[in-house]
Amino acid sequence: MKLYIYDHCPFCVRARMIFGLKKIAVEEIVLLDSDIDTPTRMIGRKMLPILQKEDGNYLPESMDIVHYIDKLNEPRYAGGEVSAEIDAWFKAVSKTVSKLVTPRFVETDFPEVSTAEAKKAYLTRVAKSYGDLTVLYKETHTLLIELEPQMQLLDIWLENRNDNFDLNDFIIFPILRSLSIVDELSFSTNVNNYMVRVAKATGVNLLFEQAK
Structure with a gap:
């Protein structure tokens, strides 16, 4: 495949x-x-x-x-439904997260923007939604303040669950992985431990080394 x-x-x-x-x-x-x-x-x-x-x-x-x-084999990880709390959390953070990470993505060495033509295509595409990315980048402090209460809610939610993987992790981890590229964002010990555990289990790297 x-x-x-x-x-x-x-x-x-x-x-x-x-x-x-x-x-x-x-x-x-x-x-x-x-x-x-x-x-x-x-x-x-x-x-x-x-x-x-x-x-x-x-x-x-x-x-x-x-x-x-x-469904190809056991064990199953994606059965059931996303919890109401995580669904609400995802909807609450998505726009803020996008504004934080979008201007940083183009400054990295991601292979999808590794050529001048590809980088131009990315910038043209995201500019339709966000305008000038340099202006958006300057909003980092305000965006982090917006994000803080939602990160606190996630911290509490993670503290009260077990370590078994389920459908919620496919919602939570991709958001946190994207946020790991934001240098000014500090994660709680609980959230950071979760990120590291999922990254190790899935083989999907975090972006701390590319943080901007």
């Missing part, structure tokens, strides 16, 4: 997580952000992740990939 991804993409992280947890081999292929033709040929539009299954068919949508791989 082949998994087409962007390294920075939290939705792609979801798909990568299930392969790591299940210990199922997959070839990860990182596309350039400027590559429109490849995903369009596969599924009719530019969107990742995309899984090329063993039969050659293509499966998009991160959680569809998670559920497909989860």
Whole structure:
């Protein structure tokens, strides 16, 4: 099987997580952000992740990939429903997190923006939503203040759960992995330990070394 991804993409992280947890081999292929033709040929539009299954068919949508791989063998990790608390948390933090990480992603050595053309494609795309990224970068302090109460809620939620993986982790960890690129953000011991544990179990690296 082949998994087409962007390294920075939290939705792609979801798909990568299930392969790591299940210990199922997959070839990860990182596309350039400027590559429109490849995903369009596969599924009719530019969107990742995309899984090329063993039969050659293509499966998009991160959680569809998670559920497909989860059903291949035991143990299962993605059954049930996302908790109401985590669903509300995700909705509350998503916009703030995007504003924090988007201007930082383009400053890294992610392979999807490794060429001038790919970096230009990324900047053009995100500018439609966020405008000038240098201006957005200057909002870091305000955005961190917005994020703080939600990180406190997550800290409490994690403290009251066991270490078994479930569907909630596919919502929580990709967000935290993205946030690990924000140099000015300090994580609580509880949250940091969670991040390290999931990264080790899934084989998906954190971004502390690239933090800006």
